[in-house]
Amino acid sequence: MTSNVPPIKRYRREEDKDEADESDDSNYTPYVPVKERKKQQLFKLGRLVQLSNEAANIGKSSSENEHDSDMNQEEMGRKYNISLFDQHTELKKIAENKKISEVEKQLKEEEKILESVAEKKALMGVAELAKGIQYEEPIKTSWKPPRYVLDKPPYVHDAIRHKLKILAEGENIPPPLKTFKDMKFPKPILLGLDRRGIKKPTPIQVQGIPTILSGRDLIGIAFTGSGKTLVFVLPAIMFSLEQEVRLPFVANEGPYALIICPSRELAKQTHDIVRYYCGHLQQSGLPEIRSALAIGGTPINETMAVINHGCHILTATPGRLMDMLDKKMINLSICRYLCMDEADRMIDMGFEEDIRTIFSYFKGQRQTLLFSATMPKKIQNFAKSALVKPITINVGRAGAASMNVAQDIEYVKQEAKMVALLECLKKTAPPVLMFAEKKQDVDQIHEYLLMKGVEAVAIHGGKDQEERSKGVEQFRNQEKDVLVASDVASKGLDFPDVQHVINYDMPDDIENYVHRIGRTGRSGTKGLATTFVNKATDHFVLLDLKYLLIEAKQKVPQFLAELCSETEKNPELADGCTYCGGLGHRITDCPKLEATRKEQAANMRKPDFLSNADY
Known part of the structure; x- marks a missing residue:
């Protein structure tokens, strides 16, 4: 008997599904895409958990983030049977990568700031810039190192530099010479050195003098009292002597060598040193090397008297030199030797435009030398625009304090400073040098000491x-x-017998502090520096002072040790500020840079009344 129920219509898709179910295998492993497998592997290692936690916990407190991260890490460890050691290693890598990225971000930000404050104009003469004149090779001289020195392999010279802690950078660096005799100075110069008690050259002289005698441009950085003055004075005398022997100087000719100093006292001291060694040459029967001094506050007739007879070496301050050049009292047509002592201080003191103008008076290529105890990277990079294939010689860190000076920091209230000065005077025998920031403080201290019989x-x-x-x-x-x-x-002033320097107040700039205490402990002797600080002292200056003491291995007072900076949080940033050289802060927090910007902004806001046609 047949049924009248119509058959159920089956579609092709259902048939395919039924056939697939019949052929199902219990051992079948489903396909997992590569992307999903990598995701699972990352999850197992803990990286994905860490990243997801950081993304999900934005806005939470740090304590909540750490708690959630620890919980997920523990759950992940139990689930995938990962050892605690492996978990710790992975988290440590994540923390290090995160820390490195923060340091890199900080350094990039500092590079942008340094570029923004860097000088755009080169330190060159206007005529040279206008004509596109650019010197490619340094000046050639007739001086050569002794043959036996040149025959030594390079590693011997490197060993000498390493032993004396000399860092020299540049192309074709001349070999260091360990005696003045090897530098080929004449006997009168050697006799003058011996009478001053100078038996052998200091590290900056070992490398610096051969470099200059070879005709190379130089940036010389060494701590105060290391003998930088002789590095540029002796070659200047030798070059001038060579020129005089070849063709004697006539009236109104010269100078051949120009030395620029930031202060009158330093210029006069340098001039006296030049005259001392030139006097020894003349006494031995060699030609007279005439030197002149051009500084403000002195009669200009004395300078012109030397120039009218022909001048070999001129030592000057920027202001008086600019005035004489402007009035055509002197010319630099044959000047081929230029030295700027304390170069960074002159630029900081606002003489930069004057120096650029002075460069425009040169008629040919010159050998340019820059010297200082404190020269931050900003100044070095700026100054290199005026130099031809320069050699940078660094003895110790730029801006470091002399290791021969014991630094004593005392917390003294403002009203108790005068009494404390008398107590400090008992520490050592005279002579003693005292510094104060303000002129009125200098006068008050002077009057007080005179009243006390000092x-x-x-x-x-x-x-x-x-x-x-x-x-x-x-x-x-x-x-x-x-x-x-x-x-x-x-x-730069040299007082060889000073045993004690007293800072009545802490300078606003750590570079000034380094220069101040460098007036003692000179030429290998020991010295003492006492500095008064109190709550009025700037926080950033105190931080710089703290790390300067640590670097010099000096005792750090408790009130300074309690101060903390970014340097302690990130040891990778321990090289300090690239703008001013301070160790206790970075360029992002530099008080000197901030003060400079405020001064520039104030000058921009000042109306220029003189430009108005009605005046």
């Missing part, structure tokens, strides 16, 4: 040049026991 003399920028020169000479000749001064006496 033989003291004072100098600062507000006094006339005759009084300043007389005060320095009285102190140098030990007619006075104490010299009270502003920062005009902090840069």
